[in-house]
Amino acid sequence: MGPESSEQTQEALILGFLADGGEDFTSGEALSSKLGLSRTAVWKHVEALRGKGYRIEAVPARGYRLVEVPDRLTPLELTPLLATHDLGHTIHFHETVGSTNELAFRLAHDGAEHGEVVVTEQQTAGKGRRGRAWVSPPGLNLYFSAILRPELPPQRAAELTLVAAVALTEVLRETGAEAFIKWPNDVQIEGRKVAGILTELSAEPERVHFVVLGVGVNLNAQEEHFPEELRATATSLALARGQRVPRALFAASLWNRLEEWLDLHVEMGFDAVRQRWKELSSTLGQDVLVRTDRREFRGLAEDIDTMGALLVRTEDGSVERVLAGDVERLRPRATSGS
Template identity: 45%
Template sequence: MKVAVEVLKALREAEGFVSGEHLSSALGISRAAIWKHIRRLRQEGYEIEAQRAKGYRLKGSPKGFSPMEIVAALPEGTIWKGIHFFERVGSTNDIALQLARGGAPEGELVIADEQTKGRGRMGRRWHSPKGVNLYFSFILRPPLPPSHVPLITLMASLALAEAMEGVAEVRPQIKWPNDLLLGGKKVAGILTEADAQMDLVKFVIVGVGVNVNMRREEMPGELRSFSTSLLLERGEEVNRLTLLLAFLKDFDKWYRTFLRGEREEVLRKWEERSAVRGRRVEVVFLDEEIRGVAQGLDRDGALLVRTGEGEMRRVVAGDLKVKEW
């Protein structure tokens, strides 16, 4: 795929036709090999015009979520290393976990067009129909203690909110720790899973699910009252590849900021989008229930809740409900 991707990039960058001779010289392969990769691109759904004495011109791209399209558009100079694309999987997080345990590097991406066993926090099912939404996971290997892993969830939710605002012209709020909301309804979620030793993270898997172009009738009945999609909020479809690439760019920015030790900037930007600060909340974790008013986050990303008795409680995990909703 690598050479075919380079041919695709060259066709994209060209203004009009690009000769087979130029492609051959630029990529260091024969003109016969160029023709072979042109045929492969056509088989993938690319419309490529060929004319004698002019060469090749890219006229159109596949309508579907093509792996070739994703690889060719991956941002350069970022943490992103490679892609594993599947038409249908159980869970992208499960695939990414297997890859990480096998030694896959930081920045490996797993993307699927459909999930049959997609999941969210607390073991909840994530409805993942084909061809309409975004489902992807990626591997991180940050040199951090396990106590800092919750901040990665906050970074991912912040990057996704910024990407959605830039691409879809909406402004999501973030419900601690991992849900993105539009009009009080869930439009996206983050699932972070880590493998760590006592004092150092071995790897982190970040899973992302976004309801992009899902229509209300495609949602299970029990989800319709509290879930939405970008299509439902905007009234028009959003390009999934454009949204994915915007997220990859924004997450890379925030991840580098965080690794430089600038966590306060991440927390400040997250707080600007908080859907819970100043709201009455209830957090349930195992057999404990905490009720009070959400005050914001501490330096490690834990939620601070002031109870009715005036006690400030630090919440690191749990199922949160905003009482006014």
């Protein structure tokens, strides 16, 4: 560990102790003894944190208190908030990247470990599903990719997308937003897309090497931040709630919840995830139009199977199994008068 990273670690520890202290002051003496540093060294670290935008109050004979955290997504903001055993313990933060998924894929290929996360303030070539672009303005939202090394056969890797959708929808609901999952991996509030998930994997026929789980969540974007063609179909958590979202807090809550669901998936298998996904879905029970690469058809979205595929009962009564495609909810059928 070089001098810079050890200083960052000490700064993160100081922030962690101050965050734990909440509204109370933490004495300089307590910080010195916990960290094995002189009072002067603690003061220097506090000054460095202030220079990075943290408002830290210092009162003689009482100590230090954290008043305000800058709206950033660096390890300094995120680490003190995490309660995970693996996810986010190594954070690769970048002001700007082309795509967090591409960078995470390269890092995983070079040996990055399970739970490492790439997070950025802005993507210049964000990737959406089916080759689409993901619009990623700077400093407003959450864009990250987690590297996972699950003990799964490749055909089960798609389950991780549903795990992420469940975790994300639950965290959005806990903020007061009425979020639902639209099959396969869009999360919506009031029928407008607030988040997307893109899972990519490296595998052999029998074994997954790694999975890159990419998530984009519109947190503080306002209408003017969306391209005109998306304004009718996209939203953000701030637009839905009418108030700004503390991004580091949201990110940490999401990573904590995501790891809980990943652990449950390992322990219990897909069925627990599938049941929760069904409870949170806006697609099941609806008349839908399905567009795949090969064809287009209508039917009633009845269920998802044990691999996450959508089961649609078509107009001729047969059940179609949809593994990939776009699903559009149709208006309820008009009932004919007598």
